[in-house]
Amino acid sequence: ATPSSSSPPPKTPSPRRDAQAWASALPASEVPAAMASLAEFISRADEAYHNDADPVASDAAYDATRLRLEALEALHPAMIREDSPIGAVGAKPAAWSALPQVEHAVPMRSLGNCFDDDDVRAFVARVTRALGPPERFDDDARAPLRFCAEPKIDGASASLRYVDGVLVVAASRGDGEVGEDVTRQIGGIPGAPTTLTGRAGDWPATLEIRGEVFIADDDFAALNARREARGMPTFKSARNAAAGAMRRLEPPSRDGADAGRYLRFLAYGWGEVKPQTELLPWSSQRAFLASLPALGLSPVPTLGPITDDVAALVAGSHAALERDRASLGYRVDGVVYKVDDVASQRILGADSRAPRWATAHKFAAETAVTTLRAVDVQVGRTGALTPVATLDPPVALGGATVTRATLHNFEDVARKG
The missing domain is CATH 1.10.287.610 (Helix hairpin bin)
Incomplete structure (x- = not known):
């Protein structure tokens, strides 16, 4: 019928x-x-x-x-x-690894996943219920609930810890509580300077920046071409090459067949901030990203509008990026939605694995x-x-x-x- x-x-x-x-x-x-x-x-x-x-x-x-x-x-x-x-995050550092271990001052969590628009609506509904009406909290600084979006880069997560503007340690995510010291491997790569720009006072005394280490599409093609010309094994994917290079004992060389030469870093968030993490120098996710270039850091790009409308959020970010993702120049496997207001993020908090104020919206499976x-x-x-x-x-x-x-x-x- x-x-x-x-x-x-x-x-x-x-x-x-x-x-x-x-x-x-x-x-x-x-x-x-x-x-x-x-x-x-x-x-x-x-x-x-x-x-x-x-x-x-x-x-x-x-x-x-x-x-x-x-x-x-x-x-x-x-x-x-x-x-x-x-409820686990990532994987514990391997027992066989010779890289020193680093304890994260603030847990470096993963993300929950959405696979379709129904999942996105459910995520927004959970956030809305958890926050309740503005008068529920004695917090005049809390802004209206709106969401922003960023590309989900297909790379390896890392954390950069700056003290008085100087990079003191870079760490892999590991299991979210303990990662590995990869300072020699990624300190100084594009987007991850060893010294922040500006003057003392332009940044918090301690500033921990979280982001993604990756290899751009053109660089990945050049890397594999050079390896193939030398009879060396090629990499299956840019993500595998980046993750492997980040955890090697040797620092990257200028050799065109060394994946470490091509690593880049884009920042998407923060960890510990001192002297007072509760009084951040930015009040929203978009403001945080906008503040990074002045410090010499490279932020992830923003997608679509800041909005409280689910349809506009998905159409302006996920649908648009899935259609045009080849133009980014690096691999992405979805979009990350975040509550833009930092005060609301703090209220929502996190569970053992992921923040309650952010989620990934994955692209359709290959x-x-x-x-x-x-x-x-x-x-x-x-x-x-x-x-x-x-x-x-x-x-x-x-x-x-x-x-x-x-x-x-x-x-x-x-x-x-």
């Missing part, structure tokens, strides 16, 4: 709804094994992505796995595992066609059984060459092959 003109349009596919439907259909008897399998996959992928700079899963596969585990934990809170990675050649059953360290598909030919997705894909349960096997 043809739907009537009054029928609502069919909902577009949603990774979050798909995960919730899968979790709801899973028999309770299979939940513990599924949780163990999903948690093991996420932990292994986190280690490969953050410490090895060699992803074992595409972004889409990783996100889908996290969503399934989140959905299971929401339905079965009594079964949540002590080692669940859902897809590729291949053939499922075989399915093996993998036994994890917890004894969980996971079907794993062997794919031929391998496919390149999100910086990872995928030869095997975790199917999570045997219903997936029937559905996919």
Whole structure:
């Protein structure tokens, strides 16, 4: 039958709804094994992505796995595992790494994710409910609720700590609490000066700047061309090259085949600010970004208007950037929405993994066609059984060459092959 003109349009596919439907259909008897399998996959992928700079899963596969585990934990809170990675940030510095460890004075958190407009509306609704009416708080400085947007750069996060205008340490994110000292690797790269410009008093006594280390598209092409000409292995993605170069023991050289030569830094936020973090020299996210060039720092670009309208927010940033992202000159995998007002950010706070006042809106997942050649059953360290598909030919997705894909349960096997 043809739907009537009054029928609502069919909902577009949603990774979050798909995960919730899968979790709801899973028999309770299979939940513990599924949780163990999903948690093991996420932990292994986190280690490969953050410490090895060699992803074992595409972004889409990783996100889908996290969503399934989140959905299971929401339905079965009594079964949540002590080692669940859902509240974790990044990965602990690798035991084999020779880089000194650095404790973050202010936790360096990750971001929650939105995958469609419904998720964005839900995020805005949560923020609105949490803040309540302005009179709820005795805070005359609080501005009306509005959101700003920035590109989500596909790189490696780092923190720059300046004391009296001098860079004293640069650190990787690590697990959000402890990172690694990468001062030799990124201190002085474009966007991350070793000394702030201006005069004493132009910056706080201690200023910690958070941002993304990356390699621009043209530089990445030149890097791989030089490596190929020398018979050296090429990099799968600019993100992998940047993350690997940032964690090398040797500082970058002038060699055109050294990825460290091409690293850049764009700032998106701050950590510890002294003498008084509560009295910041900026009152909004946009004001913070606008203040950085005067200090010799490079901010991420801003997208679209500052607005309280969800449709305008998405259209002016996410939709526009997804259409035109090639013009940026570096890889991005989505947009970050933030509450613009710093006083409101402080009220909203954060959970163990991410701030409540910001979220990422991911771009649609990359897809590729291949053939499922075989399915093996993998036994994890917890004894969980996971079907794993062997794919031929391998496919390149999100910086990872995928030869095997975790199917999570045997219903997936029937559905996919």
